Amino acid sequence: MDEKYSVIGKSVPKMDGRVKVTGQAKYTGDLKFPNMLVGKILTSPHAHARILSIDTSEAEKLPGVKAVITHEDVPSLKYGISPARWDENIFCIDKVRYVGDKVAAVAAIDEDTVYKALKLIKVEYEVLPAVFDPIEAMKEGAPQVHDEYPRNLNAEIHQNFGDVEKAFEEAYYVRTDRFVGNRTYQAPIEPHSAISIWEGGKLTVYTSTQSPHYFQYYIAREFGLKMGDVRVIKTFVGGGFGGKLEPTGLEFAGAVLSRITGRPVRMFYDRAEMFAHNRGRHRQFMEITTGVDKDGKILGVHANFVQDGGAYTSLGIATAYYAGAMLTLTYDFKNYKFDMHRVYTNLPACGAQRGHGAPQPRYAFECHLDHVAQHLGIDPLELRLRNARQPNTITPNEFGVNSCELTACIEKAREISGWNEKKGKLPRGRGIGIAVGSFVTGAGYPIYRTDLPHASAIIKVHEDGTAATLYTGATDIGQGSDTILCQMAAEAMGFTYENMKIVSADTETTPHDFGAYASRQTLMSGSAVKQAGEEVKKQVLEMASVMMELDVDDLDCREAVVFSKSNPEITRPFGEIAREFFVKKGPLVGRGVYAPPKLGGKFKGAPVGTSPAYSFAAQISEVEIDEETGEINVKEVWDVHDCGMVINPSLLHGQVHGALFMGMGESVWEEVVFNDKGKILNPNLAEYRMPTALDMPKIVSELVESFEPAGPWGVKEVGEGATIPTMGCYSNAIYDAAGVQVNTLPLSYEKVWRALKEKKEKEGKI
Amino acid sequence: MDEKYSVIGKSVPKMDGRVKVTGQAKYTGDLKFPNMLVGKILTSPHAHARILSIDTSEAEKLPGVKAVITHEDVPSLKYGISPARWDENIFCIDKVRYVGDKVAAVAAIDEDTVYKALKLIKVEYEVLPAVFDPIEAMKEGAPQVHDEYPRNLNAEIHQNFGDVEKAFEEAYYVRTDRFVGNRTYQAPIEPHSAISIWEGGKLTVYTSTQSPHYFQYYIAREFGLKMGDVRVIKTFVGGGFGGKLEPTGLEFAGAVLSRITGRPVRMFYDRAEMFAHNRGRHRQFMEITTGVDKDGKILGVHANFVQDGGAYTSLGIATAYYAGAMLTLTYDFKNYKFDMHRVYTNLPACGAQRGHGAPQPRYAFECHLDHVAQHLGIDPLELRLRNARQPNTITPNEFGVNSCELTACIEKAREISGWNEKKGKLPRGRGIGIAVGSFVTGAGYPIYRTDLPHASAIIKVHEDGTAATLYTGATDIGQGSDTILCQMAAEAMGFTYENMKIVSADTETTPHDFGAYASRQTLMSGSAVKQAGEEVKKQVLEMASVMMELDVDDLDCREAVVFSKSNPEITRPFGEIAREFFVKKGPLVGRGVYAPPKLGGKFKGAPVGTSPAYSFAAQISEVEIDEETGEINVKEVWDVHDCGMVINPSLLHGQVHGALFMGMGESVWEEVVFNDKGKILNPNLAEYRMPTALDMPKIVSELVESFEPAGPWGVKEVGEGATIPTMGCYSNAIYDAAGVQVNTLPLSYEKVWRALKEKKEKEGKI
Known part of the structure; x- marks a missing residue:
């Protein structure tokens, strides 16, 4: 320092x-107000169904019930956290779009009564055909999630920088690989919780939020209140990771229940409801084509992605954009083409999760590059060094990069991991892999278009x-x-x-x-x-x-x-x-x-500019594979980060550890699994398998300090960046260890075992 | 407006x-913190006793007790809210000085355990002779409350402005009257309560306070902490009236208990403990001599007062000063002499109560003036008009009065009360009386000497x-x-x-x-x-x-x-x-x-200057006396106030009603009564007889607006001013109704009945 x-x-x-x-520390759920009611939301049991009728009369009669509300009792103004893509209602009006969609809500004197009342609400549904796969959803004749979006296309991005076709023509080697990501969920330890107090025409909301401002803005907008009449107070928050950035049904329904009853109303999601609300990681279908010269220098890249957005937009427009935009940060190449379709399905809506859109594309790109390296006979680390972005450069999609110590990060990772002594020299069943990453340090534009600082x-x-x-x-x-x-x-x-x-x-x-x-x-x-x-x-x-x-x-x-x-x-x-x-x-x-500097760029279909600064990182991991069972044992991980000047080393390394933990879970174990009716099969912390402390490998977190001119004292980001390289780095290590590459996340023991079995069968060993 | x-x-x-x-609204006593302990203070059963030994061993053994502390566990630095008159310890070291003096404290897991533990603390006392009367206490050989203050003289003031002796010599009529006040207590509806959380070398105190700043300052001073390391948070407060301006044993002992246990500690006074802590109205012995000319113009006044201060100083230095200083505000005279002795006794310490020192002297002066008026054959209201202070004048004790609409107040009170039609013309048993008053609008100097704004x-x-x-x-x-x-x-x-x-x-x-x-x-x-x-x-x-x-x-x-x-x-x-x-x-x-303007004045033994502005008021009341029982029935009260520009009329009239309520209680019913051992006989709201809403007369609150140049938009005080004239105005009305003047407060039914009986005996009617 x-x-x-x-x-x-x-x-x-x-x-x-x-x-x-x-x-x-008091979290929202710990707070108590005199006369406070408990509220709960009744959700849809169907993935796609027309609402024929809702009968709340029996629920209303239950002693202790103070209010029962449906879409008839709330504003019909659609909301959403992506500007101009507002597609969500406080309660469904015509139809439900996923298992867990919001239908009605009850406020009562205690939890017992609320749960009883929810069961007394009679909803008549006409079940409709549903679609759960984004590729299927884009086909003609597929069930339509929103009538306004033909072929279920929620967002489409087609960007073309330089001349990718020409680059491919001139390339020594052009290769295409395909990968599929997984649908994961942030699963913060603190459930969503909100207490709404509406009195005297003003609304106070205590809530578990990542942004009191956005909550204030969107709640005020929904109810036609002045922002000054809505007070949003963050209490202590037990983790967000992207999932607590937008207001939920808890705030919207809670506000109405409080207005009607004149009493404070506490609402919460239980663990299963959190999974249904979701706003976690988008599952992406990723096809990447890269052309390189003989030395492995990247000449052009074409990324062609499809995202399963789920039933609503949430933060998905930014997710779709980031998926392609951040691929260009780590390597210096001139020609880049990016195609993206974000598609509605009858599954819970996806949003921003740590690394926001970037980790899965980065996983695909880094695995893909290892194949390229292998084909060229170049050490994968060396390939990355040859292409690594240098400071004060501009990406093909016109992001100005100031500080960038990616080369130093790779070199340091090589040194501390013992890469040179290990790569290709480890005993059978052990392997080592590398991947790099980069992430924005704030968005140049806020989530809703505004000129505010x-x-x-x-x-x-x-x-x-x-x-x-x-x-x-x-x-x-x-x-x-x-x-x-x-x-x-x-x-x-x-x-x-x-x-x-x-x-x-x-x-x-x-x-x-x-x-x-x-x-x-x-x-x-x-x-x-x-x-x-x-x-x-x-x-x-x-x-x-x-x-x-x-x-x-x-x-x-x-x-x-x-x-x-x-x-x-x-x-x-x-x-x-x-x-x-x-x-x-x-x-x-x-x-x-x-206020961030106005960032340049001539995008097609994308916001202008993205961030004042970018972090860089290189990660190397060493794994051991049990060839009998497919079990993946991560022995050690080395993360070297360029995050500018460090304000608090202990907190910084904590972020790296946490990000690695998250990336590791998503790499190997985590996946939200649905049955064929769109119902989540593992909406709990027992069956949605996050790593525990005992699962964690030894982590060596090191820094290459730089001075970022756009930041105070030269700072830039770290909180999300360390999530980005992890999946690719693990996948490459597994490939190195077992000679098999699993192209779908998570890289589960079963998939590795199956790949090993297939390989052995091919080799005639079984 | x-x-x-x-x-x-x-x-x-x-x-x-x-x-x-x-x-x-959450008051301090409503707050809950995890792991919070309950603390209570063990108090002295004796009015004056030497502490021979304290044995806490049994209390410490009681399961659930987390800490027992005595003077040995706390700083011995003396504290107090009057600057340079610090005479109070967190716990008594050598001896106790009143029934209720602080000896030890316990923190335990619940109230039950605390109360049990208090009983297990063994304190060995040597009982000493005690003194309860300030006149007795000043005599040679009286028990000494504090060794440092011979003859128990806590404060002495002797001021002489102009030449009173000469004025008396030149006067047409010189008269002396003697009055005795009552010891009353604010009895706010919310008991004192404090939650102390001492952790990491910093102290947070949630408390029922009139001044977070003074609490912060004196608590920091006591424990040698920087002010920035002590945070004082006022929650909602259920009334103070002067009694919650200084930190109490709850804050000091609570802080130590929290430091020792590492847990939040909630302390409170129950109603009886509130009475014992007191800091209410000083009982005053008042002798007033006034010389007037033939027309009733006041030429000189000599006020000679003794205050019963109780066992500690509290805010009593200011009380002693205000008792004399504010007598000069209402009438225009040149020569003034003020003698004051504030005396220690073995009773609970007295402090500031609404009107702070001024109401009893004002009662004495206004009754005294009615005698003067009667002697001269001048209507009492007319006498006041002849002497009423005018705007932009200077008092004999050199207070600069800017705005002053006292004359208009008296005239308006005359008009709305129907004085001219009533005075001397009401049927037997009914009477009407007038008194005026004035009060400071803030103190020119803060309580501890400082140059802070x-x-x-x-x-x-x-x-x-x-x-x-x-x-x-x-x-x-x-x-x-x-x-x-x-x-x-x-x-x-x-x-x-x-x-x-x-x-x-x-x-x-x-x-x-x-x-x-x-x-x-x-x-x-x-x-x-x-x-x-x-x-x-x-x-x-x-x-x-x-x-x-x-x-x-x-x-x-x-x-x-x-x-x-x-x-x-x-x-x-x-x-x-x-x-x-x-x-x-x-x-x-x-x-x-x-920051207030530096106020001029050449005082002897008093601070320089007192307030930037003064309110004025005239009060008239009409009463009916039951001659058989002495019962006093106040029919109606008219209050006309000059408090400058009014910011919120409804709150202003609320203050007038509240002040009148308080003045009325002190006039007729309220008195803290002790037995011959110094123990309070009526420390509860049943036997300490405050008026209820049903006791209240019809109140007509009217204004004479003025513009006070020292105040923003011309404002000045109202919160205490309306308390000042009430006792005098009632007393004068009773005198008018029954022809008897009770010279000791409260003007109880019994005293009126005895006075009537005595009068009848004198008149030979019995």
Whole structure:
């Protein structure tokens, strides 16, 4: 770490660590309000069916039931988190589109009564043919999920940069591979929960959210309220990973139930309902064609993808875009073609999950490149080095990359993993694989089109200077943004972390910020916080200049001590100066704001620009395969990350570990499985098999620091980036170990066993 | 109301009205934290005793007990709310000084266990002679409450302005009367309660407080913590009336119990413990001598008072000062002498109670003046008119009075009460009486000596301008300061009250304010809020000037609409401009601060200056006496108040009603009664007889508006002022009705009956 910083670059303890480990942290589901009712949503048992009638009369008669609502009681305005693709209703009006679609809701005095009442609602359905496969769904004559979208095409992207056909013609070797991803779910440990209190024409919602702002915006829009009349308060959040970015039926139905009953209404999804609500990873069908020269230099790439979007858009427009847009970040090539169809099916809607659209395409690309390398007889690591993106370059799809230490990441990964000693030299059944990745540091455009700045911050210093409070709309969902933003505030102010306080993620008491998604907060919220801190420091130094009778340019402040730069022994406590400021001028306040630079680019069918900065990573894993059973034993993983300047190493490595954990689960075990009626067969943590701590390999997380000019103190993203290379890196290691490549995720023991069996049969060994 | 204002001057609903009436408001005692312990304090059963030994071993053994502490476990630093008169310890070290003095404390898992454990603590006492009467306590040889204060003199004031002796020599009539006040207690409906959480070297206290700032300051001082490491959060407060201004044993012992156990500790006083903690009204012995000329013009006054302070200082230094200082406000005379002895006794400590020191002296003075008037044959109302203070005058003790409509108040009271038709003309047993009063609008100096500004405020506007949040340290204890400060913020910003939000009285999230005492917030906190609002408006108008292409001087903003002053049809919504400001410049924030003007004066033994402004009031009451029983039936009360500009008439009249209620209780019924061992005989709401709604007479509350130049929009105080004249006005009415004057408070039925009996005996009628 750079010793020129006194607060950032250090693993200070988390702001909320103590209250969390002592059980004092209150999550939305822990909150109690007098007279609070419990609400639940009645969902559809059919994947596709016309609603013929809904009879709520028996439910209404049940003692303890305070309200029963259907589509007739709520606004019919369609909503959604993708701009201009609003396709969801609070309750289904004409038909249901997946098992779990929202039909009605009940508020009652306790959970028992609510569940009884749900059973008393009589819904008459006419079951319709359903479609569960996106390839089938695109065919003529397939069941239509939404009448407005022929052939179930929710989104279509066709981008063409350079001349891919010409590149392929000129290539020494052109190869096409096909891969299929898996439908996975974030499964945060804290279920969705919302408490709505609608009174006096104003609505307060306590909820488990990644973005109080988007919740406020979309809830206000749905009910025709002014934003100022909707207050959204994030309590503690037990993980989001993309699934808590958009308001759910809990907030919409809860608001109406509260308005009707005049009482607070608590709503929640149980674990099975969480799976049905979903908004997890899209399953993608991926065909990748690459042309290379004799040395393995990539000349052109064509990515042709289909995404199973499920029944609604959710964040899928961005998912579809990111799937192709981020493929170009890691390697330097000129010609790129991207085709994408995001398709409606009668399954739960997919959305953003850590890495948002990018991990599966990256898995496909990295496996595909290992085949290319093998064909050319080039070491896969070497192939990546030959193509690795360099700093200050522009991608074929016109993303400006500033800092980029991908080459150094690959080299360091090679060194610490012992790649040279292992590749091709490991005993039978063991293998090593590499993959790289890159991710955005925030989105250049927010989710709904707006000219608003993306982040802002206010800092208020206590009247005697012994504490300072940061007000930020940035959203700590466990990743530690409260902590690093306080570190940044203290660094910018010349203050101490220990004396920072924070108020965050409450639309009423904190200034605007778009929240936690797209790995945006360290750079974007951090920029606003830095500016606010600097404004405080400027005022402190000006006051100190008067008090110390020194030129303001000769003064600086560090760790709450103002000092003369020319004679550092002349000092004055920050607190004394802050106090004098308060006495002379009133509250010592700093303000900051951040809007991303307008990013260039001439896209077809895509937003202009995408992010101010990109992280890079190389991952190497070593695996052992049990050839009898197909069991995959990951021995060790080496992750080397370029995420710019590091604010808190311990939190950073925590993010890498978490991302790897998630990527590993999706690589080997996780998959949401449906029966032939579209019903989830494993909507629980026993049968949806996430890795446990015991499943985790040894992880070596290392850094190649860089300085990202677009970020405060040179920071960029880490929270999602480490998820990106994992699937490809595992798949390549398995290929190296067993000589078989499974082209569908997850790379389950069974699939590996079957592939090994097939290989042996081919080789005549069985 | 003045139509030039759109938000102030209107009876908008209270900010917190809805949550209070629906039971959603959480008071400190309603809060629950995981693992929270219950703590209680063991108090002394003796009024005066030496502590020989304390044995906590049995209590410690009781299962469920987590900590038992005595003076050995806590800092021995003395504390107190009067500067430089710190005389109280967390726990008594050498001896106890009143029944209820703090000896030890226990924290345990539940209330049952705590109470059992308290009984298991063995304290060996050597009982000492005690003194309960302040006159006795001043005598040589009386028991000494504190060794450091010979003759138990806690405070002595001797002031001499002009030449009183000469005035008396020149007077046509000089008269002396003696009165004795009563010891009363505020008895707020919400008991004191505090939850302390000490972890990681920092302390958070949720508590029922009138001033988070003083709590923070004195708690930090006691434990040697930085203020920034102590967070004090006011929750909802169910009344204070002066008794919740200083931290109690609950906060001090609770903090230590939490530090030792590592768990949150909830402490509370039950109703009897509240009475024992007290800090209510001082009982005063009052001798007043006045010299007048033939026309009743007052030439000089000598006030010679003794206060029973109880065992500790509490706020008593200010009480002693106010008792004399405020006597000069209502009448214009030149020569004034004030002698005060505040005396320690072995009774619970007295402090500030609504009207702080002034009501009893005012009662004495107003009764005394009726005797003077009777002697001179002048109508008592006429006597007051002849002497009434005029605006822009200076009192003999050098208080500068700006606005003063006392004459108009008296005239209006005369008119609406029908004084002229009633005085001397009512049937036997009925009578009418008048008294006047005046009160400070905030103290020129805070309670501890400091150069800090007295109030500050921050306003943040929502990014789309549909809401604004006011951050203020001002403390709403039920009186409605949150409401009127939001009205003031909206008025200053040109915004709407309905869209104001507030964060108040939390030392971490709000800027500094001294809190709710001395009727200071409307003027002082209001000044800071007005300035913050004006800073917002200025920025809005500057931005509007650019957007509307109009000169900024031609623009104004009202009710969230910016308009051209020269052509009011040209308008633009506040929200649009606020949003543009956010886009262009970041968070729209206004800051304000208030420090009172340095007030002049050459006092002996008193602080310099006292308040920036003074309210005035005249009260007339009509009573009926049952001569057989002494029962006093108050038929109607007319209060006419000069409190400057009125921000919220409904809250204002609520304050008048509440103050009258309190004054009435103290006049006729309320008295804390002790046995001969210093034990309170009536520490409960059944036997400490406060008036109920059914006891209340018809109240006519009227205003004479004035414009106070020291206050924002011309405001001044009302919260305490209406308490001041009540006792005198009732006493005078009783005198008028029955021809007897009871010279000791309360003016109980029994005393009236005895006085009537004595009178009849004298007249030979019995």
